[in-house]
Amino acid sequence: MEFYLSEGGIRAVLPYGELDISGNEEFGYRPFQLMMASVAGCSGSVFRKVLDKKRIEIDDMKISAEVERDAEQANKITAIHLHVVVKGVNLDPDQLEKSLEIARKNCSMVRTIEDSVKITERLEIISLSS
Structure with missing residues (x-):
């Protein structure tokens, strides 16, 4: 990764594109x-991979995040605090x-900061009619 001075902040040049970072x-x-x-x-990405491997089909997922500073x-x-909302048919809460x-045990970002930042997850399941 490379980072450059930009107007009002720093610009990261990444394979997918440029990312501007500023306070x-x-x-x-x-x-x-x-x-x-x-x-x-x-x-979310790791959770989705775990669901795919277990052949658990979902129709949609939304994650809301709140921060304390x-x-x-x-x-x-x-x-x-992560609030994960999963929608699907015949989903087993357990x-x-x-x-x-x-997913938490295999998410590199969570594992990197979990000793210095409290991370909580709450799962909400919305059952859809088949």
Whole structure:
């Protein structure tokens, strides 16, 4: 990865494209937003892979993320709360909960920060009619 000075922040040049990073949302994504996106994106991707391997079919998934920060410690992220909403037909709550636990154990972003940031997950299941 390469990073360059840009107007109001830093620009990352990545294989998929360019990413502008700034403490000011007018010039790019804020670093804490990227941290949350990394955790939610990794968790969701691994969760989906686990479901695929277990042949658990879902129709949709949405992840909402909330952050807690400590203003007295340079706005350090202290907690990230993930709310995972899964929609599908005939979903088994126990299988989904176990799959989410497996995903947590295999998400590199969660594993990297779990000793310094409290990460919680809440699963909501919306059953659709067949």
